[in-house]
Amino acid sequence: MYNYANSNKDNSEFSWIEVNHRQCNKCGVCVDICPMDCLRHGDDGYPRLKYHDDCWYCDACAFLCPRGALKLTGMPYLLR
Ligand code: SF4
């Protein structure tokens, strides 16, 4: 379903938010609806997890993305 060949797995810092750049249109819905306000647009316009400690893995960003472009990966093993 997903093709992450051009996806953003934020290499500058560990992130469990993965955005498919082929599907994301940088609409900002995920940034706006995050209940913990921990997503931000990067310099390239794509969303990324900025405040890691505040994310509670609620999945709202992935669930509400209108383009199905975002998913959570690599959550800390204690939560799996
Ligand atoms: S809601 Fe989806 S399409 Fe919109 S910016 Fe976020 S990841 Fe991209």
Ligand code: SF4
């Ligand atoms: S999983 Fe929830 S808390 Fe974490 S970035 Fe997405 S909407 Fe925000």
